[in-house]
Amino acid sequence: MKRNIKLIFSFLLVAVILVGCNTQKNTNKKNQTGGGKLSGTITAAGSTALQPLAEEAATEFMSNNPSVSITIQGGGSGTGVNQVTSGAVQIGNSDVPAAEKLSDPALAKDLVETKVAGIGYSIIVNKDVTVSSLTLKQIQDIFSGAVTNWKDVGGKDEKINVINRPAASGTRAAFEKKVMSGVKINDSVGTVQDSNGAVEQAINSTPGTISYLANSYLVGDKKNALTIVKIDGNDSSIDNITNGKYPFYSYEYMITKGDLKDPVKSYIDFVKGDDFSAKVEEMGYIPMSKMGNLK
């Protein structure tokens, strides 16, 4: 029995080593026969909201430039800015400008931030909520705790259950800036959910809930499964955002240290460029070409 186990382990070990060798050989070959003129590796970390877009762009960019290898990690906007400031990664993905996260302005001086896409957000409610549109003032009243019943904002007599994201979340930062505009969110009202998925789950299962989600999360089936509330009668479509009718949006940033060099420069240009813009829109973000001069 003991010997058997030893045998199995040694087989496994050999197998692992062989597989390891194989993949290495393969990648070597690929690098040698690559057609693109760019080469090198790019590492990026940070915002989980930007991660899917960055990954999709990386896949397409790598198939055009086989000698470039790109790794995208999550970790949160804070992690992204941290890591790029310390030089651990080349690109820090962030939902907010670096200056808003850093305490020391001197550190921000070295950093170059590039807006790569816009992103819209939607106010979502449980399906039993009968309200279909809210004014900015009404949303501010709900999240600051001044209004606690749906009947005060035109709905039925039902308690409002507010769901927030954590205070450091990028989505919440956008919500505070664009929707609350100075009015403080009352954190002792309602509950806090850590991720988009947890918000979705809580919204679906709890009557009378209201929260906010990024449109990049609301693609495909999810868009129809959740009830979206308009702001001042306008929905969160790209047209409404670019026309200035819908206020709840922000930018996604790729932050680099020092001057942009290839292949990082080409990759960032590709993400915000026209060749990729159809995919950007399909994934629920807004291409830079459409954002125009929006703040």
Next chain:
Amino acid sequence: MKIRKKNYFANEYLGRTLVTFCGILMVLTTILIIIFIVGKGIQSFTQSNISLFEMLFSPNWSPNDAQNPRFGALKFITGSIVVSIGAVIIAAPIAIALAIFMNYISPIFGDKILKPVLEILVGIPSVVYGFLGVTILVPIIRNHIGGVGFSLMAGIIVLSIMILPTIASIASDAIRAVPKDYLEASYGLGSTRWQAITKAIVPAATTNVLTGVVLGLARAFGEALAVQMVIGNTLQFPKSIFDPTVTLTGILTMDMANTMNGTPWNNALWSLAMILLLISFFFILIIRLIGKR
């Protein structure tokens, strides 16, 4: 002759060096982790000028307020303490009952079925407990008791299931370690089985059972994910057991990744991690004291 010498060297010194190295490495790792967390944790007091008194005793937490940031952690500390003690109050009696059952009432069933079941419970990842809590427990509380369902009660129940096996297995070992003489002497004096168990066996095992309870408390205190998923994370002191509240570990998992190194906010979170570490030291100290008694 030569081969023998080599074997001797391999047996004696290679193995000894390896295990010594492992031992030292473990101690070093622990010390380095403590130094790192304490070093980071005191930065809020040395660099960001947050007062320790404010952090420990103020209920106002608003680190993202640009004009007047406040760093009072009292709500988190209270939340952590209440949820852990609540879990122990539910789990400890059940665990002790299980330990008695396994050793004295039905040792065969206990050994063949109950023990493996407890081991399986230990092996379930905390995210699974959290997910079960969100999909089953939270709706039950919402529909039958009211509120949003995300509540202190949900956190307590999820935690109590998680720490139950820890307490039960230590309590079981403690009760098994009581010499058989106690039982026989008790029978000899004319006691029934239940009298022997409650009057002789359990009191004799109290010290070690308490160790298990404190260990369970410590584990409950440090558990992050499962509690964070069901407790609601609302910044408030719970007015009832069915109100949502927030814990130390919850605020750490939610905000740590999104704050920047060196900001007062990030420093304050490290201080919370330090407080968590110190409280777990405190629990270990209690276990030691109980063990000495």
